[in-house]
Amino acid sequence: MIFLETDSFEKENLLYETALKEFSEKGYKNASLNSILKNTGISKGTFYYHFQNKEELYTCLLSKALEIKKQLLEKSFSENGLECDIFLLLQMQAENIIEYAFNHKLFYDFSVSFAKEKGNSIYEKVMNGFKPEIDKTFSKIINIAAESGTLRDDIPMEVLERSLKYFFTNLSDILELFYEIKDKEKLLEYYKSFIEILKNGMSKH
Amino acid sequence: MIFLETDSFEKENLLYETALKEFSEKGYKNASLNSILKNTGISKGTFYYHFQNKEELYTCLLSKALEIKKQLLEKSFSENGLECDIFLLLQMQAENIIEYAFNHKLFYDFSVSFAKEKGNSIYEKVMNGFKPEIDKTFSKIINIAAESGTLRDDIPMEVLERSLKYFFTNLSDILELFYEIKDKEKLLEYYKSFIEILKNGMSKH
């Protein structure tokens, strides 16, 4: 994990780790800053010297988490080129997310918990800053899907678009489907099957 | 809305309505009992005479919400008989949920917000009581699906099962896909398309 280098202090990384856990477990509002500081072993003074408030700590972690997520998507793009099958893209994305979940567990849990903030003011507040970029990336995906001509044309484009957006953004949530499966290979296999369902459905034909 | 008749008091229904809103907006922990009581216009004394604590109020509302949800599923069953196509069942379920969302908005929002409690202790605590029944209902659904022979056999049964369970339990979450669509008919049409995707996929073939 690499964090901002500026304004760094001794226990900075430990603070981030502790905060990631606390926020993931309890959500933004319910997370206790006091508890975070206590578990980190730093004082109020130290904290408020480096951060404006609780919210700044949260957004700091979030921008890191989103940065990683963005890089995952970019990675999926670059590995495939822009001409590729949308389902292959989804699959690459799934693989990357699984990698993410295993290698950056704290950040992964944190972004899962952030998704649950939807509807709360902190979500809107923070998300507004990232929305344009996210929307841009999605319209890119949608364009790829539309132009490739691989999508069914007997289904309203709007439904296809929204469904794709849903599955792309909630992949990690859907991953919870197979939560207790600790074996990475099996998880990957199941995940491929799930995307196969999205591609060709559950029904025998 | 019909509530328990026993131990009823004048502003009981108003209390429930206020509490549903507060819990839906802020989640269990963040919801302020003080605020609920203030907005209802009853005192601590009144509340604690009728309820043991905040949790009992929550579970009371939840059992009502789950009861309604269960009835929806039963309704889907009875309207179709047990021989029916699993996708038809999903569609009936979707229609019922849309009906639910429009006619019991408070309860609907409340169950959406309850789903977000997943991972919190209140969720596990409350859910444990309902889990056996829910699992029973689901194995019923899975059996219908398996016996009917309409599901693909080139996909691991476990993935199919879990996916079905996911879609049945998260239908209302997926409904958020089309959140801003206020036109019921259009919503219904889009929903049918979405289930068509689950059935035959997004890919042209």
Next chain:
DNA sequence: TACGGTCTAGACCTACTAGTCTAGACTGGT
């Protein structure tokens, strides 16, 4: 009128919250 049970109001309690403020420890420069 007087009693006893049902119900209600709201002051009060302890625990905890995010955030402020002051005293002082430590450091490098002169």
Next chain:
DNA sequence: ACCAGTCTAGACTAGTAGGTCTAGACCGTA
């Protein structure tokens, strides 16, 4: 040796949380 800037500790504030407790309103019965 002294000073100024950087950084830290933790007591403190104001506010809110869920929950307790007591005084008394109200009502049917006798």
